[in-house]
Amino acid sequence: MLTPQLLDTLKRRETTLWINPLRSPSRPVFDPALVEQAARRFQRAGGLLARTVRSLAGGDGLVESPLIDAEPLRQALAGEGRWLIKADHRMPLAGSVKARGGFHEVLAYAERVALEAGWDGEDFASLAEPRWRSLFDEHRLIVGSTGNLGISIGLLSRALGFNAQVHMSRDASEWKKKLLRDEGAEVVEHDGDYAVAVQAGRREAEADEHAHFVDDERSELLFAGYAVAGERLASQLSAQGIEVSSKHPLLVYLPCGVGGAPGGITFGLKQVFGESVHCWFAEPVESPSVLVQLAAGLDSPVSVYDVGLDNQTLADGLAVAQASMLASRCMLDSLAGVFTVSDEALRGYLRLAQERLGERLEPSATAGFAGPHWLGEAAGRAWCEANGVDLHAATHVLWSTGGGLVPDEVFAGWVKAEEPE
Numbered sequence: 001m002l003t004p005q006l007l008d009t010l011k012r013r014e015t016t017l018w019i020n021p022l023r024s025p026s027r028p029v030f031d032p033a034l035v036e037q038a039a040r041r042f043q044r045a046g047g048l049l050a051r052t053v054r055s056l057a058g059g060d061g062l063v064e065s066p067l068i069d070a071e072p073l074r075q076a077l078a079g080e081g082r083w084l085i086k087a088d089h090r091m092p093l094a095g096s097v098k099a100r101g102g103f104h105e106v107l108a109y110a111e112r113v114a115l116e117a118g119w120d121g122e123d124f125a126s127l128a129e130p131r132w133r134s135l136f137d138e139h140r141l142i143v144g145s146t147g148n149l150g151i152s153i154g155l156l157s158r159a160l161g162f163n164a165q166v167h168m169s170r171d172a173s174e175w176k177k178k179l180l181r182d183e184g185a186e187v188v189e190h191d192g193d194y195a196v197a198v199q200a201g202r203r204e205a206e207a208d209e210h211a212h213f214v215d216d217e218r219s220e221l222l223f224a225g226y227a228v229a230g231e232r233l234a235s236q237l238s239a240q241g242i243e244v245s246s247k248h249p250l251l252v253y254l255p256c257g258v259g260g261a262p263g264g265i266t267f268g269l270k271q272v273f274g275e276s277v278h279c280w281f282a283e284p285v286e287s288p289s290v291l292v293q294l295a296a297g298l299d300s301p302v303s304v305y306d307v308g309l310d311n312q313t314l315a316d317g318l319a320v321a322q323a324s325m326l327a328s329r330c331m332l333d334s335l336a337g338v339f340t341v342s343d344e345a346l347r348g349y350l351r352l353a354q355e356r357l358g359e360r361l362e363p364s365a366t367a368g369f370a371g372p373h374w375l376g377e378a379a380g381r382a383w384c385e386a387n388g389v390d391l392h393a394a395t396h397v398l399w400s401t402g403g404g405l406v407p408d409e410v411f412a413g414w415v416k417a418e419e420p421e
């Protein structure tokens with residue numbers, strides 16, 4: 001429930017930990033077969049990606065990020081247990097978690113367009129040939145985005161020979177717009193927030209039968225692409241000899257905007273690890289969209305504007321006022337909870353990641369760093385007790401969701417702003 005006390009905390013922009021009262025094992029709301037299909041599609045498309053994406057050339061075309069040790073960060077933040085970073089800022093081409101969902105949807109569209117034109121569906125790598133590229137050139141992918149989804153869809157579309165149109169709010173980062181334009185994508189700017197850009201993209205696509213709209217709020221292809229992360233993380237953990245069990249639970253902290261990326265990943269992880277994994281979303285104090293939606297219940301959409309917030313945050317990848325209802329439905333009975341983070345904290349984490357780990361992230365990508373702290377506070381300790389979670393014996397995965405393409409001067413601006421004059 002959105003209790004008066006919770007509303008008050010949110011309105012004051014005080015950081016908080018919200019524990020999901022409805023969490024209980026139940027039947028999945030999303031079809032697990034769609035996740036298997038996505039995993040197979042990525043597998044089959046490896047050859048095509050290796051031929052069309054420069055950073056994947058010469059390999060098997062697997063789109064994945066490393067799982068890296070974060071012990072120096074754990075020490076700096078006085079945490080417990082084993083800390084790891086799931087480094088999606090190092091995702092090929094897109095430099096963010098959006099490679100998971102976005103690439104999957106572009107590949108599914110390429111497959112559909114080619115099949116309709118008589119492709120036998122056998123060898124994905126053959127879609128790199130001029131015959132198919134010129135077919136793709138007659139088609140367009142359209143997306144509305146705060147930035148990173150646009151980059152993911154835009155860059156892979158262009159790499160495969162598709163046209164791409166990205167709708168963004170006028171105040172989205174200039175460097176993201178420039179990057180897209182330099183790669184031949186069309187960028188359309190809108191007054192208003194992310195939701196306005198999404199709506200405009202949706203309308204544009206409805207009027208063009210050679211266009212496909214990537215719907216960040218409703219797409220099952222995106223969600224399934226994100227969910228493939230579950231089995232991928234499982235094999236990386238097992239390759240590092242890390243046990244996941246009720247004695248050694250996995251605690252995962254995921255930066256959250258509309259909820260699709262962290263929701264899909266949570267769904268995938270739950271499929272693999274069941275009750276041994278506990279997923280927490282991290283949202284800016286100005287944009288706790290999934291928190292308010294889950295707390296209010298799913299009967300009707302509730303936005304952060306409704307509770308008096310203005311959705312202005314340094315974490316542009318998380319600046320979403322209204323959660324995805326698809327993601328909210330899927331998370332209602334499986335998410336452990338949500339915590340909120342201030343812009344100030346994000347700047348501090350950004351610096352720490354650079355100083356202690358030598359990793360360069362974007363502000364949104366660091367939101368999950370606050371997670372272990374919240375579990376150590378009173379409400380978190382009580383939750384651990386009730387769920388039999390020993391923080392010392394747990395593996396903590398901080399999902400670093402983006403920053404791989406950020407220009408030097410933009411990064412310098414974020415870090416410098418914290419220094420005293």
Ligand SMILES: *Cc1c(COP(=O)(O)O)cnc(C)c1O
Pocket residue numbers: 096097098148149255256257258259260261262317318320362364365401402403
């Ligand atoms: C998009 C994004 C997220 C969150 O994904 P949603 O699907 O919007 O919840 C987190 N971090 C970064 C860097 C992103 O770009």
